[in-house]
Amino acid sequence: MSTQRKLEGKTALITGGNSGIGLATARLFIQEGAKVAITGRDQASLDAAVKELGPNAVAFRADVADPAAREQLVASLRDRFGQLDIVFANAGISGNTPVGSTDQKLFESVLAINVTAVFFTVQSALPLLRDGASIILNGSVIASLGSPGYAAYAASKGAVVSMARSMAAELSPRNIRVNVVVPGPIRTPIWARGRGEEGARALEPFLASMVPLGRMGEAEELAKAVLFLASSDSSFVQGTELFVDGGAVGVPAGWPRNLVK
Numbered sequence: 001m002s003t004q005r006k007l008e009g010k011t012a013l014i015t016g017g018n019s020g021i022g023l024a025t026a027r028l029f030i031q032e033g034a035k036v037a038i039t040g041r042d043q044a045s046l047d048a049a050v051k052e053l054g055p056n057a058v059a060f061r062a063d064v065a066d067p068a069a070r071e072q073l074v075a076s077l078r079d080r081f082g083q084l085d086i087v088f089a090n091a092g093i094s095g096n097t098p099v100g101s102t103d104q105k106l107f108e109s110v111l112a113i114n115v116t117a118v119f120f121t122v123q124s125a126l127p128l129l130r131d132g133a134s135i136i137l138n139g140s141v142i143a144s145l146g147s148p149g150y151a152a153y154a155a156s157k158g159a160v161v162s163m164a165r166s167m168a169a170e171l172s173p174r175n176i177r178v179n180v181v182v183p184g185p186i187r188t189p190i191w192a193r194g195r196g197e198e199g200a201r202a203l204e205p206f207l208a209s210m211v212p213l214g215r216m217g218e219a220e221e222l223a224k225a226v227l228f229l230a231s232s233d234s235s236f237v238q239g240t241e242l243f244v245d246g247g248a249v250g251v252p253a254g255w256p257r258n259l260v261k
């Protein structure tokens with residue numbers, strides 16, 4: 001049986017690689033033979049992540065929404081790796097934006113990080129990308145579920161999917177693939193941001209009730225889907241969405257709370 005690793009000799013950029021889905025993906029990419037650059041804003045968790053990930057990881061502190069930081073990042077990546085095979089534009093924020101009481105600044109900050117910065121991450125990385133590279137964007141089931149209080153986040157993640165299709169069309173002549181991984185509720189630090197660990201735990205039964213498989217997903221389960229899209233296993237997959245959501249979008253009639261006991 002072949003033991004060939006799926007990303008042997010590849011280089012990858014993972015934005016938001018110091019936490020949650022990005023960190024789990026960095027771990028898996030390295031196990032599969034890649035050299036990985038992770039980014040984030042929080043220096044302490046970047047340092048901790050690199051310590052854990054070992055010598056095939058490098059961290060750069062960079063705010064994805066800051067054009068100067070993006071350019072500096074690309075210069076550092078060029079020095080370190082020369083070229084890139086994989087970009088996982090994963091960094092993102094949530095945000096409660098109910099219609100009727102939302103401040104414009106908050107609304108725009110969600111779009112700035114989740115949409116504009118994703119586009120410009122790809123644009124900045126483009127000169128480093130080898131022909132045949134793979135770009136993966138991170139979407140969300142919230143784009144499809146009509147979740148109350150999430151207009152900005154839903155709009156941002158819907159935009160990610162639309163954007164991916166345009167970029168896939170433009171980059172197809174170079175055999176660069178652009179796809180979106182679409183997570184359902186995944187147990188990561190995102191749920192504790194702004195509500196604390198206890199608040200996040202209290203939310204879990206509700207989140208699990210939106211998933212026909214009856215539970216939240218784990219970051220490692222997302223990472224496996226990203227690995228598929230990053231590797232040559234998905235060589236004919238272009239401009240698509242891969243839902244990793246336990247059925248939350250595809251089979252809402254199966255949500256545990258919809259079933260008659």
Ligand code: NDP
Pocket residue numbers: 015016017018019020021022039040041042043045062063064065090091092093094113138139140141182183184185186187188189190191193
């Ligand atoms: P985390 O909060 O654990 O991770 C978010 C990451 O994004 C962190 O590494 C954070 O680093 C980074 N980040 C946020 N803003 C910026 C910025 N301006 N510049 C650079 N890095 C930034 O959450 P997840 O792992 O859950 O989220 C990862 C992605 O998955 C997001 O795009 C999210 O929308 C998406 N997603 C998550 C779901 C879930 O249930 N967990 C469901 C659907 C989608 P730092 O704080 O250091 O800046």
